[in-house]
Amino acid sequence: MSVPRWIRSYAGPAVVSVLLIGAVVGGVQLRSGEDAAKASGCRADPAAIRAIRAEPILTQTPRLARLDDPVEGLTCGTPSSFGSVSRRLTAPPTGTDVAEFYAGLAGRTGWKPFEYSNYLYSATKETGGCPWWFLLRAEGDAYQLRVxxxxxxxxxxxxxxxTTEPIFLQATIPVGR
Structure with missing residues (x-):
């Protein structure tokens, strides 16, 4: 038995319309990232940011490499909340050399490597609560470092x-703006 063509043409848009109307009538409210942060109490942690900015993995580079200024970010809400400090590394070495440099540096400064990383390198550092997580990934002709x-x-x-490696999200609220 075949479904009439008019049902196939209008069923999708009708379902979407009903869902949108239901969301509006039902009072579902979408919030901007800043509104979600205010509502949840989620905010940047200045002490953590200062400590992270001083970490060797964000201040030292392989030979002939250069780090851009640190960028702070904040994501609040579902599925998780996190703050971050990121730096862009421009370097002539290959990804393997960069990963080896940061793996050695991290090991010497108290970071524990994550064995099954989806990135060039990934490691955690215990802080007494939720650990910090360092992620290194290739980004075009440069590398992105993020804690x-x-x-x-x-x-x-x-x-x-x-216990599970975080996803490297780009959508964060810049801190202090």
Whole structure:
């Protein structure tokens, strides 16, 4: 038995329309990232940011490489909340050389490598609560270094990456803007 053509043509748009109307009538409210941060109490942690900015993995480079200025970010809400400090590394060495440099440096400065990383290199550092997580990935002709931390005001039980490598998200709210 064949479904009439008019049903196939209009069923999808009708379902989407019903869902949108239901969301509006039902009071579902989409919030901007800043509104979600305010509502949840999630905020940047200045002490963690200062400590992360001083970490050798964000201050030292392989020979002939250069780091751009640090960029701080904050993501609050579902599925997890995290703060981050990132730096862009421009370097002539290959990805393998860069990964080896940061693996050695991380090992000497208290970071524990994540064995099954989806990135060039990934490691955690215990902080007494939710660990910091360092991610190194290739980004075009450069590399992105990022340390993620748990923001202030987020419950200790909301440590999404305590055992599972976080996803390198680009959508973060710049801190201090």
């Amino acid at each position: 993620m931390y748990q923001p202030a005001g987020v419950p200790a039980t909301d440590c999404a990456w305590a």
